[in-house]
Amino acid sequence: xxxxxxxxxxxxxxxxxxxxxxxxxxxxxxxxxxxxxxxxxxxxxxxxxxxxxxxxxxxxxxxxxxxxxxxxxxxxxxxxxxxxxxxxxxxxxxxxxxxxxxxxxxxxxxxxxxxxxxxxxxxxxxxxxxxxxxxxxxxxxxxxxxxxxxxxxxxxxxxxxxxxxxxxxxxxxxxxxxxxxxxxxxxxxxxxxxxxxxxxxxxxxxxxxxxxxxxxxxxxxxxxxxxxxxxxxxxxxxxxxxxxxxxxxxxxxxxxxxxxxxxxxxxxxxxxxxxxxxxxxxxxxxxxxxxxxxxxxxxxxxxxxxxxxxxxxxxxxxxxxxxxxxxxxxxxxxxxxxxx
Ligand SMILES: [Zn+2]
Numbered sequence: 001x002x003x004x005x006x007x008x009x010x011x012x013x014x015x016x017x018x019x020x021x022x023x024x025x026x027x028x029x030x031x032x033x034x035x036x037x038x039x040x041x042x043x044x045x046x047x048x049x050x051x052x053x054x055x056x057x058x059x060x061x062x063x064x065x066x067x068x069x070x071x072x073x074x075x076x077x078x079x080x081x082x083x084x085x086x087x088x089x090x091x092x093x094x095x096x097x098x099x100x101x102x103x104x105x106x107x108x109x110x111x112x113x114x115x116x117x118x119x120x121x122x123x124x125x126x127x128x129x130x131x132x133x134x135x136x137x138x139x140x141x142x143x144x145x146x147x148x149x150x151x152x153x154x155x156x157x158x159x160x161x162x163x164x165x166x167x168x169x170x171x172x173x174x175x176x177x178x179x180x181x182x183x184x185x186x187x188x189x190x191x192x193x194x195x196x197x198x199x200x201x202x203x204x205x206x207x208x209x210x211x212x213x214x215x216x217x218x219x220x221x222x223x224x225x226x227x228x229x230x231x232x233x234x235x236x237x238x239x240x241x242x243x244x245x246x247x248x249x250x251x252x253x254x255x256x257x258x259x260x261x262x263x264x265x266x267x268x269x270x271x272x273x274x275x276x277x278x279x280x281x282x283x284x285x286x287x288x289x290x291x292x293x294x295x296x297x298x299x300x301x302x303x304x305x306x307x308x309x310x311x312x313x314x315x316x317x318x319x320x321x322x323x324x325x326x327x328x329x330x331x332x333x334x335x336x337x338x339x340x
Contacts, residue, residue: 001045002047002335003048003143003146003151004048004154005050005051005142005146005154005156005157006038006048006049006051006139007139009132010031010034010139010160011132012128012135013031013129013133013175014128015124015129017087019089019121019122020121022121027124028173028289028290029159029161029173029320031159032324033322033327034157034158036328037157037318038157039328040328040332041328041335043328046155049154050142051138051139052138052145054138054141058141059134059181062210064167067168070113071117071125074129087126088114088126089121090114090121091111092115094116117169117170122171123170123172130175133175133176135158137176137178139157139178140158140182140317141181141185143316143317147275147314148189148190153308153314153316156178156315156317156318157331159318160175163180163198163204163205163206163207163279164205165177172231172232177207178317179198179277179319180196180211182317183211184217187216190275193217194216194217194218194273194275194277195217195218195219195272195273195277196211196217196220197221197266197269197279198220198221198223198278198279198281198319199222199281200279200280201224201320202224202230202232202281202291203221203236204223204319205234208235208247217244218245219244220248221246221247221248221279222259222263222284223236223247223248224250225250227249228251230291237249246266248266253292253293254294255294256294259284259293260299260302260303263306264306270310270312271310273310274313276310276312276315277316278314279317280318280319280334281318281319281321282300282320282327282331282334285297285321285323285326285330287323288323288326289323297330300333304333304334304335304337305337307337308338308339
């Protein structure tokens with residue numbers, strides 16, 4: 001009867017579209033993802049727990065207050081400005097090389113303001129985006145509470161995902177980094193080090209950036225090689241590894257054998273930790289439209305087993321996974337492997 005935390009508010013973010021290579025394409029990070037997972041969990045006998053509201057202290061421990069304030073007000077300001085797009089989308093970006101390293105000015109134009117905080121054009125903000133992202137943080141923090149209170153494992157069934165969000169920048173269909181919030185909170189509650197093992201198909205670049213230089217949070221990520229042309233493109237390489245960060249990029253087409261070897265390596269890296277956060281993306285599965293990895297359902301169950309053998313208090317936070325037919329069963333398989 002593994003507990004999972006659920007909030008209807010996570011359904012409120014409903015991006016109709018993304019802007020990718022200048023083209024409006026249908027959104028893949030949709031509310032139906034979370035509903036499919038919830039249905040599979042209930043079918044497997046998991047116990048649904050309501051989230052508890054938490055104040056912003058844990059959120060602001062990992063995020064720039066200016067990013068949180070922008071996300072909270074962006075849609076209202078955009079709508080009030082009467083712009084032609086029905087979603088907040090940046091068109092100009094405040095790169096540090098543009099301003100010679102100086103802090104960029106806060107633009108007077110509402111339509112220029114997203115460029116202070118966005119790093120891509122595919123992560124749109126509409127009515128309900130802030131409410132859903134903030135609810136996801138509460139869901140993750142409630143899962144932390146459960147584990148601190150003695151549950152061996154708790155699962156945060158939340159969306160939008162978070163692992164691509166840095167301290168100050170949002171992107172990659174993510175707005176607030178619930179995984180990082182959970183990890184930082186665990187450090188405060190159970191002591192460090194806490195490990196984050198990210199098995200989403202894409203590099204957890206936001207989590208890596210947030211904890212860069214810290215020794216009390218160990219970050220490991222198993223993902224498709226960005227050098228082969230995959231998001232987040234600019235980082236996620238082994239050259240970024242140090243004592244507290246481990247990137248394990250995998251070739252296009254990697255299946256269970258190679259993927260599980262990397263998960264084992266990530267688990268060994270996490271072993272000294274006092275608590276574990278699993279950033280659970282199931283988009284490494286064969287058949288997922290967003291990645292070229294070929295992991296099976298049995299592979300996900302085995303990954304759960306490998307991480308469960310660490311016998312650490314474990315918070316699992318939902319990240320990616322875009323095949324609506326299999327996302328629920330894949331999450332159930334992973335959690336079944338983890339349960340001990
Ligand atoms: Zn992903």
